[in-house]
Amino acid sequence: MDMLTAEKLTAQDYRSDLKPVWCPGCGDYAVIAAIAKALAELQLPREDVAFVSGIGCSSRIPAYSAVYGFHGVHGRALPIATGLKMARPDMTVLVAGGDGDGFSIGGNHFMHACRRNADLTYIVMDNSVYGMTKGQASPTTEPDWEGSKLTPDGTHITPFQPLEIALSAGASFISRAFSGKPAELTRQICEGVNHKGFSLIHVLSPCVTFRPEQRAYKDKVHEEWRPTADRTEAFQKLMADDGFATGILYQGTKPPFRPEMGVPATIAEIEAQFAV
Amino acid sequence: MAISSVSIALTGSGGAGVMTAGQVLLDAAAKAGLYGLMAKSLGPQIRGGESAALLRISNEPVQSSDDTYDLLMAVDWGNIERFAAELPLSKDSVIICDPAQGPVPELMLTANPRVVNVPLKELAASLEGGRVNMVGLGLIAELIGLPESSIVDILAAALKKKGPEALEASKAGLRAGQKAAQSITGIVKLSPPGPSTTERWSINGNEATGLGALKGGVRFVAAYPITPATEILEWLAPQLPKVGGCLIQAEDELASINQIIGGSFGGVPALTATSGPGLALMSEALGLAVASETPLLVCNVMRGGPSTGIPTKSEQVDLNIALYGMHGDAPHIVTAPNSISDCVFTAQWSVYLAEAMQAPVILLSDQAMGQSKAIIDKPADLGFIGERLAAEANVENYQRYAVTASGISPMAVPGTPGGMYTADGLEHSPRGTPSTQASHHQEQLDKRLRKLTDFDYGDHWGDIEGDSETAIITWGSITDPTREAIDRLADEGVSVKLISIRLLAPALPDKFSAALKGVKRAMVVEQNHSRQFHTYLRGVYDLPADTITYHRPGPVAIRPSEIVEAVKAWNKGA
Known part of the structure; x- marks a missing residue:
């Protein structure tokens, strides 16, 4: 009865009382704070919001919020969220996870979620490392990173480009933010939730434990992008991207995916097709 | 009493129209007040492969395919070696074939059937727009005594859009076939239909499964196509929007299973359909459904396996993965319809069970049941509708996974004020908070098992028929030939009790012991190579010391006579 009490919900009202498992200094603290702030700005009733995630450090995030949540299995946050949104179009559905969860084991779902363009807001906390399993290379890791025992000489694999893939596959809202600049991140989350269609919010969120050099992100990021509905322009910006440009890259007008409604019929009318 | 019936096999390469002819024949039989069954034998090719429509028509309900075919009409002999084993003949069988297609292959003559040559192609060619399958249809109908009017009615409806010329051409084909039949004698005729008292349906097992699920309350479906399950999904796709639901096509089975987890989390009863390889891909998420x-x-x-196996043919081979395919201690429900008609009930009941116990249900059907069409009495509706125990709004200190006596905890549907919780695949406290505590793990494991084992399943655990010291224990589509075998044995004075288990998991020892009351020896009948059912029964139940099995793999259907012979050999002490 949040709305009836007429009390304005604060960011704190969207937070649970659980203490995150994250390391001190993790970028994800700022992300949950920004999400709570955005939800408070939007004043969405808590019971009408669901937060879905997969597995990984950042995927712990739903339990730290005070909305409905689903902490699923590794890589499958987007299918769970898609199913929920199709079955319950009245719910506001947020999805969160990391770069391993979303772009490696869940890579196929990511591509197809962009294609489907269901009205979901997908927040990826990208730190270019598997943190929960103690520091392996992820799809966005630089090919020459030698910090992992699993690939001590580096991966020598071209890093995954989430924004290029999203734009190619048909996502209708694409942005990038930095966890160290929470105001911009909060604004993007509000815009993403308000956008009707699939919103990808790519958040550079440093892992201070396994990638301490990412502390330097704060000096590298530069707010640069302004939304365009022109895909050619968006692609050109991506071709010039150093990986640290922030802002809303693209916002298109493709209507969100919604299943068709049918002409109502009773079960007896449906069964009649089998009568001899 | 064993039933009197006529069995017909229509074979030919894809495009020859034997499936269409078989379908018309079945529909016409239904129109004439008869019962029937049509199984399909299909090759792996998308077009142009070998195919056979395998029919059995009777004035009584048809349970199973018969042992042999009375009539085999071959439009051609393309690839016959691939499926000759699925076309058993006897010395009383009659092969009708076109001499222009070459001599009858030797492997079709081993039982010494009568061969009748009819120039099917030539007859069709002599007619304006004539088609071989229509000539064959007229010939078969005339031979078995199916009234022409019922066939014309079906054709008129089917060809409505193609105009009167198409119907006239088909009728001319039928008549040419009828004329050719005049010179053929000594063919078994259909008994006239009895009075029709109940509404009859023409339905295949996959449609019946989809319908049962819809009746049980399923309103969200995520689909990834796979043979031989796709028809369930294709049937549901246009039906769901009529009842306020929807179906979406997923990018793979990992997505489809997780999508229905999401839809069901949203409070909407949800389903997907698949076959062995797809079920294997879904295993991880099924564990999530158990835990959350x-x-x-x-x-x-089910289809022939492992791996891609034999996708178009039937085998009861996914019992092991359905029972044991999950990681961790993951109690769940496994059901199996035991006839085409029962697909409606078992699917409907399965939705009810899933919702009542907040657990995943795996329903095991198979290709033989799913892709066979039957004329049946309209199945009774026992009124099972899925309904879950919902949490009220604003419950103080709401605990999603509260430890209750029944093991079932009220579930807050998103949108319920004050019910916000996070569903989790991590082990959790009653509130849902991830936990590694031994006591939490123990109590949540206990609760998830207890809710299944303490549930009242009523009389639907299995079908138990007859009373004897000898029992056959079986499941799924093999129940049909078993029932017929037991009927035939009864005609010979041999009584056998049938125990066909519909609820395969959880194991309910009390139900099983009650079913075995008075039984001194048992035969376990199943269609797979490794005795999956027997091994499972031995693991969870006490079987009589004198228990044997009759089992073999697909793709050839188990026929009633095999089971009769197995029982007789057993009785002789062989």
């Missing part, structure tokens, strides 16, 4: 206590139904239509 998310109700859902997976209809698994």
